[in-house]
Amino acid sequence: MSALLPLPVVLPLLGAALSILAGRSRSAQRAIGIAILTAVTVISVVLLVAVDRDGALATQAGGWPAPLGITLVADRLTTIMLTVSSVMLLAVLVYAIGQPGAERNHVGFQSVYLILAAGVAASFLAGDLFNLFVAFEMMLTASYVLLTLGGGREQVRSGMTYVVISLLASALFIASLALIYTATGTVNMADLATKVADLPPGLRSAFAVLLVVVFGIKAALFPLFFWLPDSYPTAPSAVTAVFAGLLTKVGVYAILRTQTLFFDDGSRPATLLLVMAGATMVVGILGAIAHDDVDRILSFNIVSHIGYMVMGLGLFTAAGTAGGIVYMVHHIVAMTSLFLAGGLIEHIGGSSSLTRLGGMVRTAPTVAVLFLVPALGLAGVPPLSGFVPKLALVDAGLVDDQHLIVAVSLVVSLLTLYSMVKIWSAVFWNPASEQPEYETHTVGRLGGPPLMVLPAVGLVVASLAIAAGAGPLFDLAERAAGDLLEPAGYIEAVLG
Amino acid sequence: MTTTLALIAALLFGAGTYLILQHTLSRILIGLALLSHGANVLLLGSGRRGTPPLIGSGEPDGFSDPLAQAYALTAIVITFGVSSLLLALAYRSWVLTGRDEVEDDVSDRAIARGGHADKEVTDEEAWHYVERVAADDAIVDDAANAVVGDDDSDGDGGDRQDTGAAGRA
Secondary structure (H helix, E strand, O other), rough: OHHOOOOHHHHHHHHHHHHHOOOHHHHHHHHHHHHHHHHHHHHHHHHHHHHHHHEEEEEEEOOOOOOOEEEEEEEEHHOOOOHHHHHHHHHHHHHHHHHOHHHHEEEEEHHHHHHHHHHHHHHHHEHEEEEHHHHHHHHHHHHHHHHHHOOOOOOOHHHHHHHHHHHHHHHHHHHHHHHHHHHHHHEEHHHHHHHHHHHHHHHHHHHHHHHHHHHHHHHHOOOOOHHHHHHHHHHHHHHHHHHHHHHHHHHHHHHHHHHHHHHHOOOOOOOHHHHHHHHHHHHHHHHHHOOOEEEHHHHHHHHHHHHHHHHHHHHHHHHHHHHHHHHHHHHHHHHHHHHHHHHHHHHHHHHEEEEHOHHHHHHOOHHHHHHHHHHHHOEEEEOOOOHHHHHHHHHHHHOOOOOHHHHHHHHHHHHHHHHHHHHHHHHOOOOOOOOOOOOOOOOOOOOOOOOHHHHHHHHHHHHHHHHOHHHHHHHHHHHHHHHHOOOHHHHHHHHH | OOOHHHHEEEHHHHHHHHHHHHOOOHHHHHHHHHHHHHHHHHHOOOOOOOOOOOOOOHHHHEEHHHHHHHHHHHHHHHHHHHHHHHHHHHHHHHHHOOOOEEEOOOOHHHHHHOOOOOOOOHHHHHHHHHHHHHHHHHHHHHHHHHHHHHOOOOHHHHHHHHHHHHHHH
16 A cells, blocks of 8 residues: 555656646646546545555655655645645646636646646655655745746746745755754654654754744744735636645645654644734734735635644644644635635636626626635634634634633634625625726636636535535544644654 | 854855845845855754765765765755746846846735725736836936946946835835
């Protein structure tokens, strides 16, 4: 079974190469992309089932034994993230094919997209810190290209900020790697888990905070979030949807992994994480309320809701971490479908500005439904997908006597509802007060271009499935959280 | 030896941080390069020192740590790739805007000006505002270009635009 582990990384890379070779035929490229991502989805599901049944899997690429070689590890959290991300990558690829713009005009889109998929999978599977760095770079370099693919003025401006801040984070990552390697003589995560405990407490706390900063930049945590709402909205909406759904979550995943695996109760920066989580929620949602553009409001909502996942982690209890994991799954699906709906709104309404859009509940009822379901889900309205993880987080917070962060999270939920209703009333309910700046399109029989509507419908159905299957999903997340907080199984799988 | 490496890394980090805080893109790029070099030097210094780690060339106990060097090499290659992409982006930005500096986020600036509460400021209107400002600056820049000439535009270009930015702020 562990022979399957490298495939989620290798297959997309192979696909990217094939896609370049097939550059003359756009349909061949599309077939390759969809086939590869479908295969990755199937493999991820198989891995999820196997890991949940038998415990963590590990493999040593290149044949060097564990603390030296390239280790790939999959435990429950890894496979949950792999499954959700590959489903989402597949849906967005179909959407990108249906959307006029990015994919159609660029011969490189498909291969860069597949490299991004490989980078994301490699980040989830990485068993040592240095491979995590390489995987991050793979993912980020692909994302730089996707973000600036058009080469327009706005894209270059925001792309600059994004690349500079990411490169800065990478330099910090290398510096922390060097320090950790000096102190412990290893970068293998399982090996580190046993060796970090021998370090003096001050050094341990310093490493913990350093890693929070490094991954906090990628996860867009307060106060390191400012680059996100500026850069995401300028890309084509399919690209923004992937970034919104995945890239920040990879940062959150890395925080989850490193904080739980390396550090014990004494050196985990629990209070720092909770304070950052609360501030992220509040500042993010205030930004969403202040802005008047669909993409920007959604982008600030990404930032705000990263806070919930980190809150779950910051409690460092099984219930809290499980809540955070379920929240992450829900957020990937809900946020992606919101951005897909946002892309449809832009395509049909010819603008993303709230003042230039209006009355779409009559002109585009399908899009209205596709927006409303994930929007209410994001706000945590029962019985939709956001309700269960939020309830779990609030419950875990109350059990842990963290009343302040619970109060903040509840208020921010209400404000999320407000910001979503703001989009709803301006875009769908009220008439437009100004003319749209781009060309508008009629909706047609399916309620939009079929290949754009179908993936959006698929993801909305997936978010409803998360809500319906919340019980089993939460049990799975609790087992995953148990693995994280008691990493003996993980360490044994790697070191034998 | 390790102390020297640590001092060099500190120097590179300091200079890089200073340059990254500038308003000119080319300085930020150099700053990023220095920061990455600092991190790589730190990575090199993290391994054990000794003789070259070649099998058969001596006692393995006296070898330097090859892993740290492999990490540093990988990091250098990655930084090199991303830096070239960044240079291409900076050049593209210069071609598009004719200026070598970090531009503000217009939508944020519109909200910071308080244009939001009473009147909706759209991105497009905000852009018109920026273009007006840019047009004003371009007149100043053209005049300066005529005086300075091409040859030492590298040295003086940054300063000139710095004063331009300061004047606007």
